Amino acid sequence: MNEAAPTPPPPSAGRLVPARAPPTILWAYRALFVMVMGAYFTIAYESLRAVQGSFGFTIGQVARAIPPALALGIFLVPLVLLVELPEMVLLRGIPNRRRRRGLCPGCGYPRALDDHACPECESDGFVRPAIRPTLATLRRFGAMLLLALLLGAAVGETLMQLDEARFRSEVRARPPIVLLGGTPSPDDLIFQRRRQWPGSFSWLWGTRNGQFFATSPAIDAPR
Template sequence: MSPERQRIKAPVWSMMLFRSLFVITITGFAFAAYSLIRPLFGTFGFDLNTFLKSAGAVLALGMFVVWLIPMVDLHIGIFEHVIPGRRFKQGLCAGCGHPRTPDASEGFCSECGRRHEAPDGWRLEKRTVLNFVLWLMVGLFFGSAIGETRLTLDERRWTRECRMLEDMSSDSLGFRTRRRSWPSSYSELYYRTEQGPYAEPLITNERVGRNR
């Protein structure tokens, strides 16, 4: 690339910051979505088929965050276009911020050697869309995995609690139920002495049946 049009590059830390924020945002979204979707299937414990179906539903919901596409490369917009553009309007070098002098040799900055010209406007490029898809998939996977881990641990805790009560007095347990941990607290876990721990699909669970 010629020195006249050499690109102003965003600092590496800004790329790491904005992409980390993007992944954290998508991970939180996927965690909440997965935690609400998986109990609908009524499975208890980890089940690969249920995980794939739930994660697939979360992936489909990813279409609602397409408005976050600019966020994945926001560091480019800020540090390569917005800030340099403001510098240029203020009479400074767009690249380094050094004052532009009237006697600058052939229109180049005496500090960094960049030609004195306004930077291009920020446009949505193919690279940004590809980066969005890549980091979206990473965030959706992490969020779904964290959601599955939380649900599975909650189910294991429920099993331990009920079996502890059963060991103390098997006659006193019979049937027991409680809500899942947040954010899945709209659904319930069950335990029967003769059946052990289990869950039910939302449409057929016993609480819904009692409310009809």
């Protein structure tokens, strides 16, 4: 005896479409999020390195600048509310707006109010509840914050080393100064200029014979 073909099950109640935000949008947003915070940490790191009043690169100088830069990350904590912004827009904001216009929240297909399921995507018309920060959100924000700190420190240190390299070239490229008596100036004649922004409160000093150091208002002694 032939058995009747099984009837396909009806759409499950509470099915939400789309179920998740597109990964491409998520990762692009998170990369942009890290770069924005990284720009903040770049400014903070360069300022803290300039406060040290040091010239050149050592691991100790970097190690002294990173902890206070991380402490300044406290001002970025309110941004934790924006970590889930793509989900808020794509999974709640846009579907909610479609529903108010009489469209399917999941795909935008026109549907009647008494329809139990969208004929296009089988969504039942429910809009997901408000997305609130969770422990996973805090962990994700913490990971992005640390990544932004490392990015900012790397970029900031690179910019500082490039600025110091330009200063060395500027000092060596200066023509010799002839005094009134016709005697060339000594090689230890000191040249100076401000660091690049945001460390422009610090001064770079150098001589033609290869002696370079820096000073800052916080630490007057050259290093």
